[in-house]
Amino acid sequence: MSIFDQPVDRRGSDAIKWGKYAGRDILPLWVADMDFAAPPAVIAAVQQRIAHGVFGYGAPPASLTEALQAHLQAEYSWPIEADWIVWLPGLVSGLNIACRTVDGDVLTATPIYPPFLSAPRLSGRTLHSVDLACPAGHWQWDKNALQAASTVETRLFLLCHPHNPVGRCWNRQELLDLADFAERNDLVVCSDEIHCGLILDADKHHIPFASLSPEAAKRSITLMAPSKTFNIPGLGCAFAVIPDAGLRRRFLRAMDGIVPHVNVLGLAACEAAYRDCTDWQRELIAYLASNRDAIETAVNRLSGVKMSHIEATYLAWLDVRELNLAQPHQHFETHGLGLSDGADFGAKGWLRLNFGCPRSTLDEALRRLQQAVVVA
Ligand SMILES: Cc1ncc(COP(=O)(O)O)c(C=O)c1O
Structure with missing residues (x-):
């Protein structure tokens, strides 16, 4: 068990990431902060x-x-x-x-x-x-x-x-x-x-x-x-x-x-x-790399979604153009995933998924991703 497996409840807090979907069953995987507590030495x-x-x-x-x-x-x-x-x-x-x-x-x-x-x-x-x-x-x-x-x-x-x-x-x-x-x-x-x-x-x-x-x-x-x-x-x-x-x-x-x-x-x-916080940082990197691997494995099994290898950051950049969705961002929201809309990054038909979260949250996100792709 890693310290990063421990979920921290951010609902009802000042978090803009979680506030956006308050009261809705949508996992917030958009704005770039992580759902982890800061290192103990920082606190x-x-x-x-x-x-x-x-x-x-x-x-x-x-x-x-x-x-x-x-x-x-x-x-x-x-x-x-x-x-x-x-x-x-x-x-x-x-x-x-x-x-x-x-x-x-x-x-x-x-x-x-x-x-x-x-x-x-x-x-x-x-x-x-x-x-x-x-x-x-x-x-x-x-x-x-x-x-x-x-x-x-x-x-x-x-x-x-x-x-x-x-x-x-x-x-x-x-x-x-x-x-x-x-x-x-x-x-x-x-x-x-x-x-x-x-x-x-x-x-x-x-x-x-x-x-x-x-x-x-x-x-x-x-x-x-x-x-x-x-x-x-x-x-x-x-x-x-x-x-x-x-x-x-x-x-x-x-x-x-x-x-x-x-x-x-x-x-x-x-x-x-x-x-x-060097030790904390090393542990974080190992955790994020394992999350990254899980996403890459899951996405490679899906048809209609592609991604390149993520070398750095906790952000996965997903190409969903082959799904031919009129509103890709909205489609995934409907299936319980709050992602960032690629259009804002100058790339329509793409979505960004923030995997700076406990593995349990990510596993649920990947389950929803698969469902959203199957019905697309
Ligand atoms: C590349 C990049 N620059 C800047 C920022 C935001 O920086 P700040 O919150 O310090 O304004 C982000 C946040 O996601 C980012 O990804």
Whole structure:
């Protein structure tokens, strides 16, 4: 029995994931948080901070910066300097600030986490987007399409790494190709690495885009957070790493007067997560990998649904186009499954299933999936 087998009842709580389907027999497998309690060390750190009783304006303590630097060094062999860090209340803020920081058009690739598509528009920027290629069920970059979509006005490339929703952990060669593309087209690369702690395949390793070379670092804005890995997105603590001083100054200027400080509970949780939770994280990865395997096995037995191997994240990206459903998202809801609609990610006929849940919930979800497919 794993600690992650223990169900936590989130019904009637503040969870938006569960609130959406309150009172209906629909399993919520949509928004990207997990149905697991945070690591005990994180809970203890937050409780200790609460016990202090005074919640004035807070700043990240030196011990947090040190814990973060040590974590990035240990996990990714990425040495960063303390003054490269810009604390943020969330990554979506970071994506929007990046769009306001860099003057010019924005480029990205679909399918993609929806704020990648909305942030340029909200920031008054023109978005160019290409489709990721998927030959033989393996998601990858289409270099020709990327080059064709990049105009003389394009200045910012939004990278999702690992990629939500296709679950790829981009490898060194793919990243070097992207860095070369950015160099040739003089692009700043904003690399959203929020899922970097969730690499499920033992033979894969996360490589921060900015760690590739000094040239890549110079044109990079890396966005990270403990929120996905340690399941604390509700605590609102994230950060950008921006090695280039000029770019960092422009980023800070775009935040001015709009972006609040990170709250003190988020800071306490972040420090504990990065310093004290490596064992918890390893156990989580094993659990999620086993959930991932169960989904892949179940989906491979179904006709009309396809998925590629998920290397990272707790999100499965399901292709249901062959079922020819007029309203795929609604069809699965009718059969008790609350999934994310691929249309929001720029991909109609696809659905995203969040498998960050106890195995008992997932087994029931897979039973419902099969029923929904059989009657489709
Ligand atoms: C790729 C990606 N970026 C950002 C976020 C959200 O970040 P935040 O909650 O810190 O704004 C998510 C959440 O699902 C995500 O998948």
